[in-house]
Amino acid sequence: MYSMKKYIPNQHGAWAMLVLPFLFGVAASSWQPIHIPLFICWLLIYLFSFPLLQGVKTGKFERYEKPLKVYGILLLPIIVHLVITEPALLWFVLPLVPLFAVNLYYAKAKNERALLNDISAILAFCLIIYPVFYVGQGESWRTAAELFLLAVLYFVGTALYVKTIIRERKNIHFYYGSVLYHLLVAAAGLFLFPSLIVPLLILLLRAAILPRTAITAKRTGLIEIGFSLMLYVSVLVLYF
Structure with a gap:
């Protein structure tokens, strides 16, 4: 039986980054039927990128050939459908290219836990807010930008916080850096997101x-x- 480890990403925190910004984009606009194929496409892109990065990291693409083929075959018709339906979506792909290039570099260097790699991935995940907002016929791009900033600040903080529990557990300087970051975000939140201060x-x-x-x-x-759920509910109840 072919190992499911080659098909399912083992980065548990990435699932929240996959879903929460997408939901923020919907919240900033309005739900449309096209959001369904767009989310499926976004999910498949993430699933496709996992074996691709593993192949780059190990140099053994033959081990990941099957998941690459499976996800690629599933992904292609959905991409074609979305591009035909909303050609402007192609413009939203452009900023993802250099960010994914950073991920490829760190995968090749076998240093995927680097903070810069985490931040690059976070920015890529959070950028989904904009195409979701666009196809949702949202009216306030400022709202979309604010929620993008909120998502980035939250996930960068999460990356720092998780490192203080796992890889940097004994690094007191990293711990204080994480706490200081969250303190600064809360202070900035008084001006940027006053309704979300709690x-x-x-x-x-x-x-x-x-x-x-x-x-x-x-x-x-x-x-x-x-x-993550707390932040999403808080945005729905307190922000809008």
């Missing part, structure tokens, strides 16, 4: 308290789903 303060407390406990990496990932 969830931003909760995220600050998360970054300050949880790394000082014996929390495991697995439990961290599960709890982070709750924090």
Whole structure:
């Protein structure tokens, strides 16, 4: 039986980055039927990129040939459908190219845990807000930009916070850097997102308290789903 590990990404935190910005884009506009194939396309692009990056990292593309073919075959007709339906979507692909090039570089260097690689991936994931907003016939690009900024700030903070629990658990300087980052985001939130100051303060407390406990990496990932949901609900209830 062919290993599912070659088909399913093992980066659990990426699933929140895949979904939350997409939902932000829908929230900033209005739901349209085209959002369904757009999300399927976005999901398949992520699934396709996983074996591609693994192939670049290991240099053994033959090990990932089957998932690349499966996801590529599924992806192609959806891309064709979206381009025919909304040709302008091609413009939203352009900023993703250099960001993915950074991911390819770090995969080749076998240094995928580098913070710059994380930030590049975060920016790519969060940029989905804009095409989702566009096909949702949104009216306020400022709102889309604010939610893009919120998503980037949140996920960069999450990347720092998770590192203080796993790879940088014993690095007190990294811990203080993470807490300082969250403190600055909360302070900036007073001006940028005043209605969201409570969830931003909760995220600050998360970054300050949880790394000082014996929390495991697995439990961290599960709890982070709750924090992502908290932020999404807060945006729906408090931001709009």
